[in-house]
Amino acid sequence: MHLVWFKRDLRAIDHLPLLRAAEAGPVLPLYVVEPELWRQADAAGRQWAFLRECLVELRYELAALGAPLVVRVGNVIDVFRGFQASHGIDGLWSHEETGNAWTYGRDRAVAAWARQQSIPWTQLPQHGVIRGLESRHGWARKWDAFMRRPVTPASASISGLDGIDPGELPNANDLGIAEDACPGRQPGGRSQALELLSSFLHDRGAAYHKEMSSPLTAAESCPRLSAHLAAGSLSMREAAQAAWQRLDEVMALPKERRAGWDTALGAFIGRLHWHCHFMQKLEDSPEHEFRNVHGGYDGLREDAFDATRFAAWAAGRTGFPFVDACMRSLRATGWINFRMRAMLTAFASYHLWLHWRETGLHLARLFTDYEPGIHWNQVQMQSGTTGINTVRVYNPVKQSYD
Numbered sequence: 001m002h003l004v005w006f007k008r009d010l011r012a013i014d015h016l017p018l019l020r021a022a023e024a025g026p027v028l029p030l031y032v033v034e035p036e037l038w039r040q041a042d043a044a045g046r047q048w049a050f051l052r053e054c055l056v057e058l059r060y061e062l063a064a065l066g067a068p069l070v071v072r073v074g075n076v077i078d079v080f081r082g083f084q085a086s087h088g089i090d091g092l093w094s095h096e097e098t099g100n101a102w103t104y105g106r107d108r109a110v111a112a113w114a115r116q117q118s119i120p121w122t123q124l125p126q127h128g129v130i131r132g133l134e135s136r137h138g139w140a141r142k143w144d145a146f147m148r149r150p151v152t153p154a155s156a157s158i159s160g161l162d163g164i165d166p167g168e169l170p171n172a173n174d175l176g177i178a179e180d181a182c183p184g185r186q187p188g189g190r191s192q193a194l195e196l197l198s199s200f201l202h203d204r205g206a207a208y209h210k211e212m213s214s215p216l217t218a219a220e221s222c223p224r225l226s227a228h229l230a231a232g233s234l235s236m237r238e239a240a241q242a243a244w245q246r247l248d249e250v251m252a253l254p255k256e257r258r259a260g261w262d263t264a265l266g267a268f269i270g271r272l273h274w275h276c277h278f279m280q281k282l283e284d285s286p287e288h289e290f291r292n293v294h295g296g297y298d299g300l301r302e303d304a305f306d307a308t309r310f311a312a313w314a315a316g317r318t319g320f321p322f323v324d325a326c327m328r329s330l331r332a333t334g335w336i337n338f339r340m341r342a343m344l345t346a347f348a349s350y351h352l353w354l355h356w357r358e359t360g361l362h363l364a365r366l367f368t369d370y371e372p373g374i375h376w377n378q379v380q381m382q383s384g385t386t387g388i389n390t391v392r393v394y395n396p397v398k399q400s401y402d
């Protein structure tokens, strides 16, 4: 049988590994809930709760195609070993993952095990990230070409395996994940992603470029697709193609009837590029999760950590009303807009002189959409340690008036 390992690609459409595996023979679609992953310092209950909702929908989607999702809790290699013993694995299929250091290490261990067992592991790209990239020259053109390729259809039917217990989806408590109340968290699941994409492209997004920067308007005017792109309940290609199609419709209208949509859609498509651009950076330089991008900044804040300041910032109790309001909103909803993420980080790094690694971990745990490639590069940019970006010290008072 062919084992399709779902990771951060929780959909049946635009899933080439699933299609290829289904063409090759009977398929076991598998998601492994890895307790060790959820014990990492950047993981949080809100992220699991969102993924769990995506998995519930994926289970329905795959069942309709003929092979319901199988869920197991444990170490991935132990789980694979069990299926190898009981059924024999002819091929292992997945998307490439650009994750944190822990997932990178886990993937290397899986590769070594698969080699030892003579199981071919086919990993296919799902984003515009190019593994083993030698030169950035022409990267944006390659991104466009990749995203313009037709969306992979779901297999008409998948031949599943009989007699396999589908397994229960655990709750955060079962996994020992710390209590993480997030009453305003956006719900997960592909149906939600499709609804957000459509409402943004046809209704909510007209003033995106004007309203993205204020936290008063951004929650409604921004696409809110980031958590879905991180979980893979929507593919980047689906998002890009829907945006291009909508842009074509808008550009066919006379200029006076476009109502700002051309600018809004251009801004959105640009950000979809950024998503993969930042992930590419972490793919090429995974050490940026831990080390200053530019070594010239080493030693700048490392020994200056002040636990009292950190605790006040993390709880939204610094006494700067706007900073605290943003932090408390983020804690309660799992999302805040780009400019406020930048301000929260810059305030911690400059005003409070805290090292970005601790503050970045705190923000990672608060973001339902945590995506290591974007996150660590942005945290370093907003902390002035890349050596290539303009140093931006956000003034929290000016921001509050804005």
Ligand SMILES: Cc1cc2nc3c(=O)[nH]c(=O)nc-3n(C[C@H](O)[C@H](O)[C@H](O)COP(=O)(O)OP(=O)(O)OC[C@H]3O[C@@H](n4cnc5c(N)ncnc54)[C@H](O)[C@@H]3O)c2cc1C
Binding pocket: 212, 222, 223, 224, 225, 226, 227, 229, 230, 268, 271, 272, 274, 275, 276, 278, 336, 337, 338, 339, 341, 342, 345, 367, 369, 370, 371, 372, 374, 375, 378, 379, 382
């Ligand atoms: C310190 C800091 C940490 C961040 N951490 C994350 C993170 O962990 N996960 C994450 O998805 N985004 C992160 N961002 C980028 C950005 O703030 C969010 O992607 C965005 O606010 C999500 O809202 P949205 O889905 O409505 O997307 P929009 O901002 O409207 O953009 C559309 C999509 O483009 C991508 N995107 C937008 N802005 C950026 C950017 N600056 N860099 C790369 N991709 C971008 C996202 O995939 C997003 O869904 C971070 C930004 C900062 C300053």
